[in-house]
Amino acid sequence: MFHQVLFIIFGLICVTGAVNLLMQRHPINSALSLVVVMASLALIYLLLGAEFVAAIQVIVYAGAIMVLFVFVIMLLNAGAEEHSPGSKIAFLVGVPGVIALGCLVGWIMISNSKQLGGVSISPTDFGGPHNIARLLFRDFLLPFEVTSVLILIAIMGAVVLGRRSN
Amino acid sequence: MVPLSWYLILSAILFCLGVFGFLLKRNIITIFMSIELMLNAVNLTFVAFANYWNERGLKLALSGQVFVFFVMVVAAAEAAVGLAIIIAVFRTRETLNVDRVNLLKL
Amino acid sequence: MDIKTYIIVAVIKIVLVVFILLTGVAYTTLLERKLVARIQNRWGPTRVGPFGLLQPLADGIKFILKEDMVPDSVHKVLYIMAPMLALAMSLISIAVIPFGPSITVNGTTTALQITGVAHSGGGLSDINIGLLIILGATSIGVYGVALAGWSSNSKYSLLGSLRASAQMISYELALGLSLVGVLLLSGSLSLREIVNAQGQAPWWGWLPHWYIFPQFFAFFIYLMAAYAETNRIPFDLPEAETELVAGYHTEYSAMKFAMFFMAEYMNMITVACVATLLFFGGWHGPVPQSAPAIVQSLMPVFWFAVKVFFFMFLYIWIRGTLPRFRYDQLMAFGWKFLLPLAIANIIVTSFIVAWRA
Secondary structure: HHHHHHHHHHHHHHHHHHHHHHHHHOOOHHHHHHHHHHHHHHHHHHHHHHHHHHHHHHHHHHHHHHHHHHHHHHHHOOOOOOOOOOOOOHHHHHHHHHHHHHHHHHHHHHOOHHHHHOOOOOOOOOOHHHHHHHHHOOOOOHHHHHHHHHHHHHHHHHHHHOOOOO | EEHHHHHHHHHHHHHHHHHHHHOOOEHHHHHHHHHHHHHHHHHHHHHHHHHHHHHOOOOOOOOHHHHHHHHHHHHHHHHHHHHHHHHHHHHHHOOOOOOOOOOOHH | OHHHHOOOOOHHHHHHHHHHHHHHHHHHHHHHHHHHHHHHHEEEOOOOHHHHOOHHHHHHHHHHHHOOOOOOOOOHHHHHHHHHHHHHHHHHHHOOOOEEEEEEEOOOOEEOOOOEEEEOOOOEEEEOOHHHHHHHHHHHHHHHHHHHHHHHOOHHHHHHHHHHHHHHHHHHHHHHHHHHHHHHHHHHHHHHHHHHHHHOOOOOEEOOOOOOOOHHHHHHHHHHHHHHHHOOOOOHHHHHHOOOOHHHOOOHHHHHHHHHHHHHHHHHHHHHHHHHHHHHOOOOOOOOOOHHHHHHHHHHHHHHHHHHHHHHHHHEEEEEEEHOHHHHHHHHHHHHHHHHHHHHHHHHHHHHHHHHH
């Protein structure tokens, strides 16, 4: 019961933040709404027993990637968004298509809800650092090393692209 | 005991809102943030299923959370390079509106 | 322990800790003024109360009574929210810090930590990712600085805040990596377990099993990264009065400025607490066995406070003695010196831990 109340509260904060991201004109307000979405998602991860992932979400996603976004918005200082006619195809086909797809997924979920069952906060140390480290450094060692190479390439790419060409 | 479908519906709602932002907004940084919103929705699905299968006794059910780790790393790399590209585009075109960056249009 | 007792005990702990922390922040300002004055061969505040002890009270009343101006062209929501965000993140870090083992009052045993519980079997447990929560609060604290400068809509504020936040995120890396050596030795991210691991038998019978002795370099990296994180001398270019007017809090007055001020001192206290917990054995110290039970429970808190006081003294001593870095020297120091040194420390520590096992 308590679990459901918490999920509904954080879920509403999430959806409100996401809707606010779309409704705002100035990108800095959208960026801060996205930070709110990520923070509430971190709290939902705590409800799902994923403590390490929740901490990493706050430290990496909300605390580093979004800071990067906020820096770029502050530096470029382009101002609020102006209204320009967008792509007609995207509006006429995209929006109804996404609404249809979303309703389809929702209907499937709701109709099969009894068969799927539920999740609860697990009392064991399920998502703790020890278990994740055991998986990450044994079974998933190759993807881990590949991601470190990926980050190196991204750093080099960002430095080269951001340089002034003169 | 929260039904799993609730988590999946929340994830679907966030994903749809991300796609709306991607299709309808004109500022390139906001489009980029909608992509990040879509990635977050997918992360929520992964973590929900990691918990779900762990309770049903599947071995290596924690892989869901490890996948979230990889998705975050890829999102970080993509955000860094994408923002560098946006800065480079801004330097030449002086605008952040995607409709004005149409020099390659036929 | 039933839910009602738990909530009452938690509320009492929160009120007590926040009250002590705010008083500590107020008297840290007085300590700083008097110590820096003595280093510069003058007295410091002596007029208000005996030895100037009521000076923080006078400062507090001054801040409350000042005119709270909001300039016209600021973004109002962000302008008001930024100092609150900085203050809130500093307070969140205090919630996971353990001050001592446990205390038993009237039959109820509780852990001396806001987020710690005492089991009926006699064990204590706390959050198993306590250190990551402190790092997370530091990461979100960068937003307070960045948004303060941007919302003030002034050149000096924007440049000062960009410099300050770039400095903070650069040194967060060295900060986190320097703590990994301690984590390898203790095997857990939970702060209480790290302190308990330092309570083992002393080396050679007399040297306490504190982590400063094996992790000497990590301690110095942590200290320097922490000085840069809290924007203190020698790394305080973004908020020095002689540079960039006053940096990111140029346009702030009265209560909002006081909030930034308090957030900075609370960050200093948090950093000092984490350094004592991870490197100096936390609350371990000689406890007289013949004292009454309540004194025995509070003696560890006294030792904790003594060690934190030593750190604050070190902070203020360095402030009075060293000149400040230039901004490019500061960034080069963080990226080209501290970060490789922290990584080298992790490599050497993991080799030694693996070889011993």
